[in-house]
Amino acid sequence: MADIRRRAAVLGSPIAHSLSPVLHRAAYADLGLADWSYDRFEVDEAALPGFVEGLDASWAGLSLTMPLKRAIIPLLDEVSATAASVEAVNTVVFTEDGRRIGDNTDIPGMVAALRERGVDKVESAAVLGAGATASSALAALAVVCAGPVTAYVRSPERAAEMRGWGERLGVDVITADWADAAAALSAPLVIATTPAGATDAFTGSVPEAPRHSSSTCCTSRGPPGSPPPGPRRAGRSSADSTSLSTRRCSRSSR
Template identity: 70%
Template sequence: MTIHHRAAVLGSPIAHSLSPVLHNAAYRALGLDDWEYGRFEVTEAALPGFLADLRPGDWAGFSLTMPLKRAVIPLLDEVSASALAVDAVNTLLLAPDGRRIGDNTDVPGLVAALRERGIERVPAAAVLGAGATASSALAALALLGAAEVTVYVRSAERAREMSALGERLGVAVRTADWARGAEALAGPLTVSTTPVGATDAFAAGLTATPGALFDVLYHPWPTALAAACAERGGTVLGGLDLLVHQAVLQWERFTGRTPGPLAAMRAAGEAALAAGA
């Protein structure tokens, strides 16, 4: 079998990424045997050199995870309006002429995942964290009609950044101290965008029935907070929901084919997680 088309995920750390499982499953589902998707450990400092060494035509594109979603922007020739709005690129397309084009599928992926679970509109919501994924969450909530979003943060600088983003998106952002994060779960929807273990302490603070929780982590799963919400009757979405929805959009951009095989990608992700991947 000859491989003619390549894509991969870049980031650091990257060994845990499920993206190769999802994308390669999609190729197999549609018989695209000349496509291959891999992964590369690339730090922020190494990214310029990695991109400079690429030859036009060798790669369709790359998925970007932390810490590259913002670091890549100065290295691009073109950035979509949606990616610029949230200052985060998770999809790098390589044109045949060598141009680097940045896009963001996290925002529409978040929206699609919520709509799949029947959450079509939210008047108000909360976000735990203030990194690149939190910015995408805020943009997604704006598309779902949220007029006010409370963002729980640890630093005044991040609070200012999220407030400024809210102004650009037309959403009233209220910032609150991170230590009060457990109170967010009483609202209709909370999006948790923080690393493993960051919200564990909030799980013990849940008393009443929580609203919906979208926790963007998928390993380990469930998180302590997701388990506590589910036990109390709340609707819980996990990182795999986001991962498959944003990945199918990336896959469509890389291959130029629509629609991407969402069900096959989800099944592959579920199987990999069940096997401890």
């Protein structure tokens, strides 16, 4: 086994079920990076500054997931325009001179995962959730959605945040209460940004035969191969958490 010269990892809480180590290690092997390693660490917002400050020169970068995509920003020297547009960073690269550069691969990853399944343009869409990944979902929908986006959220504060992101990104956002989230599943496109299990209560509401072709894109963090919310039905294509993670990994490993 080759000596490890370069290190990377995914940070978050919880993190035990993250697909990132499997995907990045496969990418490293394909690229011939035998002396690179990729691990995962349970790190919450309080522990993040100490973890980052304790990294040595062998570290090439980090992946960030819930709840760190915004908490990491004050610790960075530079943030890409894409990440700045939604104030969410899921990838950090350490330069040779020690600078920390943040980027967001969620947005292009979502667009690529949808287009891979033939979703180039829809007339409306729905987003489940209102965190950092939800704002990235709105940025992706600015590319593929021509009409309004309904965001299902749990509080008035979250509703106001999502409407604010819509104004900033040029997306017509309508907010609705989480109690009515089952209604999202009749939309042409649904992007779920919630933790695994959050949508289980209404998975049986997925239409058996939608009036139009529908798609679901799942960014929920569940076990490898976790399906999108609800069972697959006739006329509904889906991009699961594995395919989306693969699209993000392919960009961060370049």
